[in-house]
Amino acid sequence: MVSSDYTPAELMVAAAAREIREGEVVFVGMRLPLLAFLLAKATHAPRAVGLFENGVLRDRPASEFLVTMSDGPNVTDALWCTEMCEIMALLQRGSVDLGFIGGAQVDRFGNLNTSYIARTPGDLSRGFTRLPGSGGACDIASLAKRHVLIMTHERRRFVPRVDYITSPGYGDGSGWRNRVGLPRGGPSAVITTLGLFRFDPDSQEIFLASTHPGITIQAVKTETGWPLRVAPSVTVTPPPTPEDLRLIRSYDPQGFWTRGKE
Amino acid sequence: MVSSDYTPAELMVAAAAREIREGEVVFVGMRLPLLAFLLAKATHAPRAVGLFENGVLRDRPASEFLVTMSDGPNVTDALWCTEMCEIMALLQRGSVDLGFIGGAQVDRFGNLNTSYIARTPGDLSRGFTRLPGSGGACDIASLAKRHVLIMTHERRRFVPRVDYITSPGYGDGSGWRNRVGLPRGGPSAVITTLGLFRFDPDSQEIFLASTHPGITIQAVKTETGWPLRVAPSVTVTPPPTPEDLRLIRSYDPQGFWTRGKE
Amino acid sequence: MRSEGDPQPRLTESERGTPWAGARKGILSMVKILTLAEAIGRFVPDGASVVMGTALECLVPFAAGHEIIRKGKRDLTLIGPISDILFDQLIGAGCVRKVIAAWVGNVAHGSGYNFRRALEEGSPHPLEVEDHSNFSIALALEAAAFGVPYLPTKTLLGSDIMTRNPAFKVEPCPFTGELLVLVPALEPDVALLQVQRADPEGGSHLWGPTGVTGAAARAAKHVVLLAEEIVAPDVIRSDPNRTLVPPFRVDAVVHCPRGGHPSPVQGCYNRDHAAYTEYHQRSATREAFLDWLKEWVLEVGDHSGYLARLGEARLAELSVKTSRLAAPVDYGF
């Protein structure tokens, strides 16, 4: 298998891993973020530690594949196993550097919706599709020093304004988080199936930072529901290295999350 | 040793034990209250359980004499060993039936002072004697369904108004606890070296309910710093039975707390 | 004594099969052992608010939930953080009037189809929902456990979870002026909690991730423990730091081995991933769900029927394969 032979999910995992810095305390979700955390640990961030909202703190990969964060192997050899409130307290007191969240709908200021999708855009009173809800996502988006969104990139998901803010990004732009009382944080990146996005430090609007290999800027714009801002010099997202792929596949040997074998 | 051969402390322990009802959750202190709890458990209240503010819940006597609640024997075979906050949470949510507290100074409404004794009565600004403070006493007095005070009875300790309310009783009388926001409770008895006292349900003022054997009403009045109210028919506090004494002495074999051998 | 339930000592049918003989000998002062049917019958009346699924994806009390369905309980309010498929089953079975939760679905597969049908189409009947985040539901339970009317937090600010839930208030901090969300206390009528081991008097040990189990146990008016194993009180007392909740706060102890299946229970059995996948497929339509419900809940009659339908081979396959004992701890003095 050559290094160009990777799936979009594997590329996203590699990109997400690069968002983790050495020694950081990371609020880890399942699926791609967990793989990204493990990849970062095995490469450039060996001292990063991972928190799970069920009450687990780990610094080693589980010895077997996990479907949920509460599976047995995630508990054995954990650094800490505690109440959810103590994990959330770390988040609230500012001890968590980075969290990952995924969602169904995002808008130009990085607000995320995983709760209600309106049948008529912007009007929940006329019927909706119900999604599972926040879980801990709103808490991560509210309280981590920064967070990263991981999304499938489709025009129906990239909307000017989400129907419901489950997990706050930058609200309606500059100064909003401070105004509503959030103590810190905000999204630092959005990693999608098409590219990597960052936020303008002034307007706090999302912009395209790099396209994934083989994806054109126009293709990204087509799948985005507002006039997308684009960095002056858009780069190409570095693909996963052969070593990255070897590691990712060791953590997800069946391709449950990264090769559509779910 | 015949049953009349007991110390004032042993009589007080027996009287305190009778304040504990079967099955109650009791916030236990050390010294006489602990002995009272053990005596009640061994006689009329075998299902009572005892909480200690360090985080211990017990329903069996410790296998050895305790000087502090954190001594090893108090932990072995405990029902629960936890954070202080969880013990206090039980108190705050109304799960504790009864607590015992001792003090240096009490007033006619059962307010207790274990913090500052003024050199000039009522005026702390002109110098004071500093006592250790509240510990958990204020919490018990604020939050237990009822509490019992255990005191040495001397005129300098029984004052019209305490210099400092460490542990609230009934404040300045009827309605006070409700007015200041306390959720429940108040003292149900005061057990002293001279007698047993209760509180008038209307005025919430202390009154003499029974004198200890051999103590006159006048002797009690002499050692009380205000015109003491007296029940219409003052009884004599029942002395400890031989079985009571046998049990008390099994829990305090050296007489550390009950026979002045400290 | 506290008013919230004080079952008299009694020995019941379920208590014979337990591995600890002392419970039969009447040497305990307060035996709280009930059968699953007795416990659900007594502590989950129609209209009750029930907190369950408190440890997130593990220790989910499925056996208790299925007994609620079989007993035909109605108008329940379900409280829990994420409830991996259990809430969805109870909603589909028509037991639920309201859900207070942070997430309702199938953790491995996404949507909870019964939850969606209830909210999107009112099928089998309309459902009220009060949306929380995981942290806010934990704080609501902690507030009740602590006996205060609310706890303050900085999560939820700016979210629609907050703006659309009139239960929350936003107030400036009297010390700092910063905005705080005040999460009101939530005191469930009953907590149904799966644990690894309990004694007949209500002592219990739970290990692995606990989620909001401690908060729920301390918050609820009644506590029912569903134990993989019934042990002598001295086993629990040998490690009082691990005790979940004071025994005097526990109303009933049910011997309920494998009661968490298909969720995992650390040291006992692993997650039955296939059961979640099967449920995902067989709940996609109302008809398929009713068929699933009949097969796995109604027809089996009780929890032992459920285990029989799973079969010994499948149960054996799910059993723990490795032993990882905690390092010894000495409480000697």
Add this chain to the structure above:
Amino acid sequence: MRSEGDPQPRLTESERGTPWAGARKGILSMVKILTLAEAIGRFVPDGASVVMGTALECLVPFAAGHEIIRKGKRDLTLIGPISDILFDQLIGAGCVRKVIAAWVGNVAHGSGYNFRRALEEGSPHPLEVEDHSNFSIALALEAAAFGVPYLPTKTLLGSDIMTRNPAFKVEPCPFTGELLVLVPALEPDVALLQVQRADPEGGSHLWGPTGVTGAAARAAKHVVLLAEEIVAPDVIRSDPNRTLVPPFRVDAVVHCPRGGHPSPVQGCYNRDHAAYTEYHQRSATREAFLDWLKEWVLEVGDHSGYLARLGEARLAELSVKTSRLAAPVDYGF
């Protein structure tokens, strides 16, 4: 990474004597072992606020307190619930500017004479005191641990602890109208915590009553663990439910056997009642106290000198005589 201290991996003098050899082999990513002198020197600067004595009468970090005295630290703020004689010693030694506590004295014998002399006579110098109850000091630490500016409570209402401490506020509940005391967060600069065992990376187990130890560990800017025993990380990881505080919140681990003497440490040694009685007698006057201080703190030079002065016979007599092992717990899957 968090800003609150991030010691580089280093191996120090104290780390040779530890029973676990792995710490010497450089196989750990983040070794935090310091000597007691190094830890106090680095994390207790003059003027620091220090929380200690968090487990009430047990696990009191006397060795750490005595090292603070020997180092001549000044203007400290001491925070703790009851502090059984340790605060009194530090006050008498002139290290303390302010005490934030619920109770200061000698639990078995009553008064703390140095505390009294400081408050009543300003000797050796005036002392500020902020009076709390045990619950309110616990809540103040919990508020800091939770990252909120205050926590609400119903204790203290009507007491002079509340009326005379301007740090507290009384506000009606926005939900119910009932009066609540708002206890502001208290974030100590450093927590000095005696534990039974810790690993070189900051993992730790503590058992027995914990008092406010968990809250203090989670609230403080820096955490220094004083461990009876240094063990391999896998010992701590074998029982993650017992871990006191996340290792990444720990700044230093000191191998400090018998560091709690004369207080008891469950499973290690019992309370030395005679030492408290002796202190009570020898602190009744300033002169007697200075003599006690010289004998038991200054002249001994360091903690090993203190243990040598106690003598092997006395230490052996205090050692635990019974073994009461916790029931096994299996984290297998």
